Amino acid sequence: RAKNFAYQPIAAINSDRMKSESKIRLFISKNSGVLSTLLKLAVVAVLMFSASSFFQADLASLTAFALALLQNRFVYGFLVFLSTLGALLVGLYVCVFVRFKPKELKFDALDEEKRAAAFPPGYPNSWWKLCDSEEVRPGEVKEINILGRRFAVFRTEDGVISALDAYCPHLAANLSQGKVVGNSLECPFHAWRFGPDGQCVDIPYAKNIPKNAATRSWDLKELWGMVMIWYHCDGIPPTWELEDLPELCGDNPYTFRFKFRAEVNMHVQDFAENGPDSAHFAPVHQEMTIPFARYLFKIRHVTSWRNGEFGSDTHHMGYFADDADLMFQWSESDIIPNAGARVAATFHGPGLVVFRFSTALGEILLVKSFTPIAPLKQRMDDRVFASPKTWNLLVKYIILEANTQFGQDIQLWSRKSYSHKPLIVKEDGNILGVRRWYKQFYTKNSRRGMDLSW
Ligand code: FES
Numbered sequence: 001r002a003k004n005f006a007y008q009p010i011a012a013i014n015s016d017r018m019k020s021e022s023k024i025r026l027f028i029s030k031n032s033g034v035l036s037t038l039l040k041l042a043v044v045a046v047l048m049f050s051a052s053s054f055f056q057a058d059l060a061s062l063t064a065f066a067l068a069l070l071q072n073r074f075v076y077g078f079l080v081f082l083s084t085l086g087a088l089l090v091g092l093y094v095c096v097f098v099r100f101k102p103k104e105l106k107f108d109a110l111d112e113e114k115r116a117a118a119f120p121p122g123y124p125n126s127w128w129k130l131c132d133s134e135e136v137r138p139g140e141v142k143e144i145n146i147l148g149r150r151f152a153v154f155r156t157e158d159g160v161i162s163a164l165d166a167y168c169p170h171l172a173a174n175l176s177q178g179k180v181v182g183n184s185l186e187c188p189f190h191a192w193r194f195g196p197d198g199q200c201v202d203i204p205y206a207k208n209i210p211k212n213a214a215t216r217s218w219d220l221k222e223l224w225g226m227v228m229i230w231y232h233c234d235g236i237p238p239t240w241e242l243e244d245l246p247e248l249c250g251d252n253p254y255t256f257r258f259k260f261r262a263e264v265n266m267h268v269q270d271f272a273e274n275g276p277d278s279a280h281f282a283p284v285h286q287e288m289t290i291p292f293a294r295y296l297f298k299i300r301h302v303t304s305w306r307n308g309e310f311g312s313d314t315h316h317m318g319y320f321a322d323d324a325d326l327m328f329q330w331s332e333s334d335i336i337p338n339a340g341a342r343v344a345a346t347f348h349g350p351g352l353v354v355f356r357f358s359t360a361l362g363e364i365l366l367v368k369s370f371t372p373i374a375p376l377k378q379r380m381d382d383r384v385f386a387s388p389k390t391w392n393l394l395v396k397y398i399i400l401e402a403n404t405q406f407g408q409d410i411q412l413w414s415r416k417s418y419s420h421k422p423l424i425v426k427e428d429g430n431i432l433g434v435r436r437w438y439k440q441f442y443t444k445n446s447r448r449g450m451d452l453s454w
């Protein structure tokens, strides 16, 4: 009975959050603005309408074109022709770029708790993405819940970013409901003020500030347009650092294109194990983004994985490469020239990966992060950059193709368990190598299973 009693509130919190947050949407998401969503819906409605009368419309336009030609009304005929072509192109664009929510999986809280217990600890020691830099502007405060904790993240008027434990040390109000005043964060309850280092700097009605009046301030680092937070289960300061990406600095830096966020019900380690798992590409990753393309084409992946060297300053890095080539379905060996993409992915710790796609038409950089919100719930963030002259449409297409593939993985990740002693054959790829590498991010006190300590 005691166990049941302890379990109830957790179940309530979990099932609620899982119901509302287990959605994966690409371009129409709950974060899309009302106007853009309405616009997209309108485009879809028009297309559905025109699709139903597509053949008639097409016939009608061709007939009109022919008639116009007969009557020498070239301009009119040309306009009709152009608009038909335009409608077809818009149709193709919508088919490819406007996606609808895939079949929604249901997550039962008790099941998830059991599933979590089978996995390694949910919060590896590492740098994790807290938020995008632009999410917290000077003078703003925001509540961010990751790593099983609640953070009040604020930026001073001077631009210094800070993440504090959200509960005020006075009477535990939530500091993220407060406001930024100058260079401190003011609690909404009794107006105590805290500096970026977590130290209380003002109690408006008291003569003395107790020395221990402070809330915990976390190690942050701002780079690549993101705010990273250091987490170690023993509170140890950072043991390795993140560095600038050459593509984002220098004379001709890549330009930022777009970002995307979703939540997925999986353990963070499964993402790293996926790359070297060479045997899953054929069964899982056949589907392509353009409808029906898979009847014509297939993608061949040749992959490899290498660990950063233990004991060196790249111990936290992992290197994954994938040569993806496009082939005709019926061909065994001939690749279609210039249609493939070389993908090199570099892991900076367990949850931050930089993908470099090089295509015949330009270079694309995808910064993908997985941040554990709970042991089996990750916030997946994409930040996409590309070499200055790369067409945005190409960038969108390549990233969409990659994310379609992640989508296929996610379906599996969110239902699988974890085997500590997997049955592996020689051809399986270096999955055990990834596991050896990943072990460095867990220490004795890393906790297994659900931890809702906030
Ligand atoms: S609870 Fe924050 S000042 Fe009282």
Ligand SMILES: [Fe+2]
Residues within 6 Å of the ligand: 274, 280, 284, 285, 405, 409
């Ligand atoms: Fe995969």
